[in-house]
Amino acid sequence: MAYHKYMISYIEDLSDTHPDVTKRTNHHMALHIYNFLLLFGPVHSWWCFPFERLIGILQRLPTNNKFGK
Numbered sequence: 001m002a003y004h005k006y007m008i009s010y011i012e013d014l015s016d017t018h019p020d021v022t023k024r025t026n027h028h029m030a031l032h033i034y035n036f037l038l039l040f041g042p043v044h045s046w047w048c049f050p051f052e053r054l055i056g057i058l059q060r061l062p063t064n065n066k067f068g069k
Helices: 002-017 025-040 049-060
Strands: none
Touching: 002 025
């Protein structure tokens, strides 16, 4: 419960503390983590970071921007 309360407070105060920063999709998604923890348990059992890291590595590989060639 504390996580959710502090995230809401952080997002509401974001424009006051950092006027040059705009709210992003990740701020909204951070509010849902609380519910995900309640539904699915500890993060290590359902997070996707290893897959996202692999996608990032693959995106940095040099290509000729042509699919299948």
